[in-house]
Amino acid sequence: MEILVCVKRVPDSAENEISVAPNGADIKRDDLVYSVNEWDNYAVEEAIQIVERDGGKVTVISVGDSDAEEIVRREMAMGAEQGLLATDATFEGSDGLGIATILAAAAKKGSYDLILTGALADDGAAQVGGMIAALLDLPYASVVNKIETKDGKSLRIGREIEGGAQEINDIELPCVLSIQTGINEPRYVGIRGIRKVASVEIPVLDAAALGVTAGKVGADSANVKRVDYFVPVAGAGAEMLSGSNDELADKLVALLKAKGGIK
Amino acid sequence: MIHEPFSPATATLAGFPLWILFVLIPLVGIGCFAWIMARRAAPLFKGAPDPRFDRIPERIVMVLKLWLAQWRQPRYFLAGVLHIVVFFGFLVLGARSTEMVVLGFVDGFRLPGFGGALGEAYDVAKDVASTLVLIAVVILAIRRAFFKPARYAVPERYGKDHTPEALFVLGMIGLLMLSESAFEGSLLAAQREAGHSVTAFTLAWAFQQMFAGVATSTLAAVNLVAYVVHDLTFFFFLCFLPFGKHFHVITSLFNVYFMRLQLGNVKPVVHGITDAQLDDLKSFGVKKFEDFTWKHMLDFYSCVDCGRCSDHCPANAVKRPLSPRFISIKARDYAFEHYPVFGKSPTGDAPNLIGGIYTEDEIWSCTTCGACEEECPVGIEYIDKMVDLRRGMVDEGMVPQSLQKPMSALEKRGNPWGKLEKKRAEWTAGVGEGIEVKSVEKGDTADTLYFVDSISSYDDRSQKIAQATARVLAKGGIDFAVIGKDEKDSGHDVRRFGEEMLFQTLKEQNTEAIKASEAKTIVVNDPHALNALRNDYKDVPPVQHVSEVVALLIEGGKLKLNPLADATRTYTFHDPCYLGRHNGTYDPPRTAIDAIPGMKRVEMTGNCRDRSFCCGGGGLMLFYEPDEEQRMGVVRVNQAKDAGADVIVTACPFCMTNIEDAIKVAGLEGKMEVIDLVELVDRQMQQ
Ligand code: SF4
Ligand code: SF4
Numbered sequence: 001m002e003i004l005v006c007v008k009r010v011p012d013s014a015e016n017e018i019s020v021a022p023n024g025a026d027i028k029r030d031d032l033v034y035s036v037n038e039w040d041n042y043a044v045e046e047a048i049q050i051v052e053r054d055g056g057k058v059t060v061i062s063v064g065d066s067d068a069e070e071i072v073r074r075e076m077a078m079g080a081e082q083g084l085l086a087t088d089a090t091f092e093g094s095d096g097l098g099i100a101t102i103l104a105a106a107a108k109k110g111s112y113d114l115i116l117t118g119a120l121a122d123d124g125a126a127q128v129g130g131m132i133a134a135l136l137d138l139p140y141a142s143v144v145n146k147i148e149t150k151d152g153k154s155l156r157i158g159r160e161i162e163g164g165a166q167e168i169n170d171i172e173l174p175c176v177l178s179i180q181t182g183i184n185e186p187r188y189v190g191i192r193g194i195r196k197v198a199s200v201e202i203p204v205l206d207a208a209a210l211g212v213t214a215g216k217v218g219a220d221s222a223n224v225k226r227v228d229y230f231v232p233v234a235g236a237g238a239e240m241l242s243g244s245n246d247e248l249a250d251k252l253v254a255l256l257k258a259k260g261g262i263k
Numbered sequence: 264m265i266h267e268p269f270s271p272a273t274a275t276l277a278g279f280p281l282w283i284l285f286v287l288i289p290l291v292g293i294g295c296f297a298w299i300m301a302r303r304a305a306p307l308f309k310g311a312p313d314p315r316f317d318r319i320p321e322r323i324v325m326v327l328k329l330w331l332a333q334w335r336q337p338r339y340f341l342a343g344v345l346h347i348v349v350f351f352g353f354l355v356l357g358a359r360s361t362e363m364v365v366l367g368f369v370d371g372f373r374l375p376g377f378g379g380a381l382g383e384a385y386d387v388a389k390d391v392a393s394t395l396v397l398i399a400v401v402i403l404a405i406r407r408a409f410f411k412p413a414r415y416a417v418p419e420r421y422g423k424d425h426t427p428e429a430l431f432v433l434g435m436i437g438l439l440m441l442s443e444s445a446f447e448g449s450l451l452a453a454q455r456e457a458g459h460s461v462t463a464f465t466l467a468w469a470f471q472q473m474f475a476g477v478a479t480s481t482l483a484a485v486n487l488v489a490y491v492v493h494d495l496t497f498f499f500f501l502c503f504l505p506f507g508k509h510f511h512v513i514t515s516l517f518n519v520y521f522m523r524l525q526l527g528n529v530k531p532v533v534h535g536i537t538d539a540q541l542d543d544l545k546s547f548g549v550k551k552f553e554d555f556t557w558k559h560m561l562d563f564y565s566c567v568d569c570g571r572c573s574d575h576c577p578a579n580a581v582k583r584p585l586s587p588r589f590i591s592i593k594a595r596d597y598a599f600e601h602y603p604v605f606g607k608s609p610t611g612d613a614p615n616l617i618g619g620i621y622t623e624d625e626i627w628s629c630t631t632c633g634a635c636e637e638e639c640p641v642g643i644e645y646i647d648k649m650v651d652l653r654r655g656m657v658d659e660g661m662v663p664q665s666l667q668k669p670m671s672a673l674e675k676r677g678n679p680w681g682k683l684e685k686k687r688a689e690w691t692a693g694v695g696e697g698i699e700v701k702s703v704e705k706g707d708t709a710d711t712l713y714f715v716d717s718i719s720s721y722d723d724r725s726q727k728i729a730q731a732t733a734r735v736l737a738k739g740g741i742d743f744a745v746i747g748k749d750e751k752d753s754g755h756d757v758r759r760f761g762e763e764m765l766f767q768t769l770k771e772q773n774t775e776a777i778k779a780s781e782a783k784t785i786v787v788n789d790p791h792a793l794n795a796l797r798n799d800y801k802d803v804p805p806v807q808h809v810s811e812v813v814a815l816l817i818e819g820g821k822l823k824l825n826p827l828a829d830a831t832r833t834y835t836f837h838d839p840c841y842l843g844r845h846n847g848t849y850d851p852p853r854t855a856i857d858a859i860p861g862m863k864r865v866e867m868t869g870n871c872r873d874r875s876f877c878c879g880g881g882g883l884m885l886f887y888e889p890d891e892e893q894r895m896g897v898v899r900v901n902q903a904k905d906a907g908a909d910v911i912v913t914a915c916p917f918c919m920t921n922i923e924d925a926i927k928v929a930g931l932e933g934k935m936e937v938i939d940l941v942e943l944v945d946r947q948m949q950q
Binding site: 015017033188245 | 541542547657658659660661662663664666667668670671672674675676681683685762763764765768927
């Protein structure tokens with residue numbers, strides 16, 4: 001199976017102190033470290049496992065500037081055979097639809113049976129996967145937490161429903177799936193793995209190569225524009241519990257039950 | 264030559280001279296033995312290199328101590344003493360066994376030099392030895408069969424009980440002793456009138472008494488039967504040894520000779536490959552059996568199955584899926600199966616060890632505390648094997664999710680929490696009035712570098728230990744500086760968790776920062792940092808743990824301590840694994856504690872010093888989510904309680920974290936307290 005996985009380079013919230021930049025439209029980026037979006041990493045692992053089982057090839061693609069190459073390489077060190085980097089000055093400032101347009105164009109250049117994205121990134125928009133599917137006119141399932149390959153014509157997939165219920169669907173190939181964390185246990189990639197693929201060439205796809213025009217992508221054609229970015233002022237409502245450990249546990253359980261957190 | 268009244272060498276059976284048989288038995292026996300040994304040696308030649316042909320005097324000392332003097336045996340008193348009896352019995356009886364074999368075809372044979380007084384003295388020794396060995400063997404068999412010490416039990420997942428094998432071997436040893444004595448006793452009975460004496464109350468003497476007055480022809484028959492039994496048992500025993508745990512009778516001498524001599528270190532990925540060449544290696548670590556070094560294979564052969572390692576293994580104690588003894592036994596069985604004495608080795612690709620004989624969790628469960636190695640009577644090592652297996656897993660991407668985050672943070676930020684580099688020295692703000700901690704980051708220099716390491720730099724609780732360290736050093740008049748943002752995690756546990764390349768990166772960055780500081784000595788408060796800088800790094804100044812520095816300051820009168828405010832409390836010292844076992848520092852912390860007037864300190868007898876019980880492990884072990892029934896820290900806290908202590912003093916920030924948690928889990932809050940040694944000194948020192 002030919003699988004395309006779309007990955008994004010993000011500042012990992014666990015390894016950064018995220019604060020809002022003075023202009024209010026972004027976060028402070030001067031002291032950040034980046035990694036691959038966690039959901040995307042699960043998607044790549046899933047693709048590799050499918051290929052290890054049934055044969056085929058995994059291609060990873062990222063839209064971004066040249067820095068994004070680092071994460072494409074990391075995913076290749078994991079086991080993706082091919083890496084692609086979609087970079088062009090006109091791509092900068094694209095909104096979700098713009099990014100999906102670029103990725104859909106890249107997908108059209110190959111013949112992929114399956115396109116995977118992470119369900120979302122830390123920014124929580126969770127929009128690109130569905131848009132790619134729509135642009136390519138392919139079936140789509142979101143927040144997938146289980147994939148079984150069948151006859152090569154369709155997949156049996158699981159989706160987690162709010163509240164912990166599980167749903168099972170069959171979906172025709174080719175299709176687009178957005179992948180939930182926990183679907184697998186992504187393998188570890190160390191410095192050694194990355195060095196092994198350090199000299200593998202990663203083709204760069206620009207706007208011309210992809211055939212996307214400036215009217216569809218980039219800041220000017222973005223129809224969603226961020227106008228403000230701030231951390232809400234902490235409101236009242238924090239409740240401090242007191243008592244012995246056992247009492248604390250009892251009170252917490254009672255509270256969680258009362259608010260519907262646990263049943 | 265004395266002419267014997269009868270002798271196997273002159274005996275005949277239906278006219279057939281039996282000496283021919285007695286020549287054939289040793290020939291066949293030795294031939295079989297040589298073949299078996301050659302087959303057993305086969306995998307060793309396929310193993311990875313392991314240069315242990317150096318440091319000959321030290322190795323000889325180890326042989327004299329561990330092998331000849333059976334140094335570690337009495338740590339388990341009854342079993343140890345009985346083993347010593349059997350061991351020395353075997354040594355003494357070696358000469359007699361040779362004589363016995365030759366007696367089958369040389370009438371009245373004695374070893375050269377044994378004709379006179381020496382021979383007579385030897386006869387006394389060997390008669391006493393075989394008697395004592397028989398007694399020891401009987402006690403051992405009773406103990407094994409009826410009292411069943413818990414450490415010999417084989418949990419179901421590891422296969423069948425080993426008791427039948429043990430009893431069989433004990434039976435064979437008993438038979439050797441009895442047949443030799445019956446042989447001797449029957450001869451003595453026939454020679455009674457000739458005035459041959461024998462040491463009273465020995466086995467040979469008992470047989471002589473028993474056979475008194477029996478006709479010579481009967482005695483001759485008994486003598487011959489005893490001889491045949493002895494001869495056959497002896498060579499069967501010899502050839503049987505390499506098939507089980509009694510292989511150690513042959514291998515332990517070599518295993519001890521080649522045992523690890525250095526404390527604290529970890530073997531390189533491949534011996535003979537420099538750090539700079541690591542990138543060229545195709546594969547890392549141990550994935551298949553043949554990736555083990557030949558010495559590690561010899562370890563597997565030498566394991567006595569005594570269970571002492573597992574008896575002291577904290578992972579085993581809290582029911583993690585690890586028992587070091589079975590790391591050896593499973594690998595030994597693998598070797599026996601894949602390199603069989605008879606028949607061909609299984610063909611095809613060698614299977615992976617992980618998923619084959621070991622599980623991932625089994626190998627991650629080890630805290631590298633070193634208790635097993637300290638205990639093993641034949642010098643078997645585990646830490647290097649664990650690290651090698653982990654290197655293999657890391658290379659294949661098999662790392663639990665719980666460890667991937669901290670590893671990635673270490674790679675990006677130089678600490679497992681992913682905290683900002685620029686905040687590394689923020690703790691210095693809390694040291695207190697009047698003490699300005701110098702920092703290389705700000706351009707300061709000092710003779711002593713205080714290498715803080717990640718936990719004491721970033722963790723709220725551990726920062727207090729760093730602050731106490733700074734105050735104590737300042738009070739002691741030591742001019743010191745910290746590195747600041749360019750200090751990275753020492754990488755101690757990164758290495759021990761198998762991420763060698765990440766360790767190399769951290770080591771290079773730190774080495775550079777340390778060199779740039781121009782310091783002449785380094786002091787640390789974290790034993791893991793101590794061990795990394797002392798035993799893993801090269802080209803850095805000498806390193807001391809703060810407990811060593813404090814002990815010297817106290818002894819030199821530079822630190823004076825106030826009497827305890829609350830003299831009702833009883834203190835005990837928990838030896839951190841990487842301070843004690845791995846670096847041999849047991850006394851300085853005790854010196855420091857005992858220097859406090861009014862101090863009442865007890866030892867956790869049986870679980871202190873080199874038998875200290877791991878608190879749960881430091882570094883990345885803090886992040887690992889093991890499958891266990893209990894926390895190691897809880898076991899430790901209960902040991903302190905049982906010793907009558909209500910304050911645990913430790914000297915490691917990880918011990919502090921683990922023990923503090925364990926006190927809560929054990930429900931001993933308010934009753935038990937833990938304090939770091941430097942915090943104690945800081946609290947008690949006179950201003
Ligand atoms: S080093 Fe410690 S935890 Fe590891 S096997 Fe040995 S005793 Fe067990
Ligand atoms: S490794 Fe050593 S201590 Fe452990 S069972 Fe084997 S011989 Fe005994």
